[in-house]
Amino acid sequence: MNTLLHFFLSYLVVEGALGNAYNYAVYILLFSVILDLDHIPYVIKTRRKVLRKKFGSESRSRFHELYGLTLFSAAASLLAFFSGATLAKVIALSAIVHYAADFLVGKSRPFYPFSKKEISLGMLPDKYRMHFEIASTLILGAVVWLSIVK
Numbered sequence: 441m442n443t444l445l446h447f448f449l450s451y452l453v454v455e456g457a458l459g460n461a462y463n464y465a466v467y468i469l470l471f472s473v474i475l476d477l478d479h480i481p482y483v484i485k486t487r488r489k490v491l492r493k494k495f496g497s498e499s500r501s502r503f504h505e506l507y508g509l510t511l512f513s514a515a516a517s518l519l520a521f522f523s524g525a526t527l528a529k530v531i532a533l534s535a536i537v538h539y540a541a542d543f544l545v546g547k548s549r550p551f552y553p554f555s556k557k558e559i560s561l562g563m564l565p566d567k568y569r570m571h572f573e574i575a576s577t578l579i580l581g582a583v584v585w586l587s588i589v590k
Contacts (some may be wrong), residue, residue: 441541442573446472448580449541450534455587457533462588464530471534475508475542506550509539545572 441474444490450472455461461468516532521526542548549556565571 441545442577443473443476444581445573446476446538446541446579448577449583450537451584452580452587453537454530454533458526458529460526461530464527467530468534469529471531472538475535475538505548505552507552509536512536512539545569 447469447491448466451461451465454464454468512535513532516528520528520532543550544561546569547558547560549558551557
């Protein structure tokens, strides 16, 4: 999924779950897209081929798969439990929504680096992925915009 779509989706989940997402927009942006920093080494390695190959499961590190989700969820749960702070909940929701979105609509290697076996829930065939991302980004962007200007 693209960066804007991750942000819009996380923003709307935080707004629905906790309210007041506008006040946390910077944190939502940061923690809804920080996982995608692991794509940088992949882009450097593949250079021009990245336009053809796109960002599949091979572009992710172990922290962008089940291993990372487990570590992050444990840390975020402890932080949210002991601090009780809304910010900890915003951070946790933003990152977990990123993981969930990637797992639901893309291909994943959940046990990487222990297994390179790629799985997909089959919810979004590759041939429709670009159309889905464009439409979803525009629709969710409009919903976020309308929630801000209300």
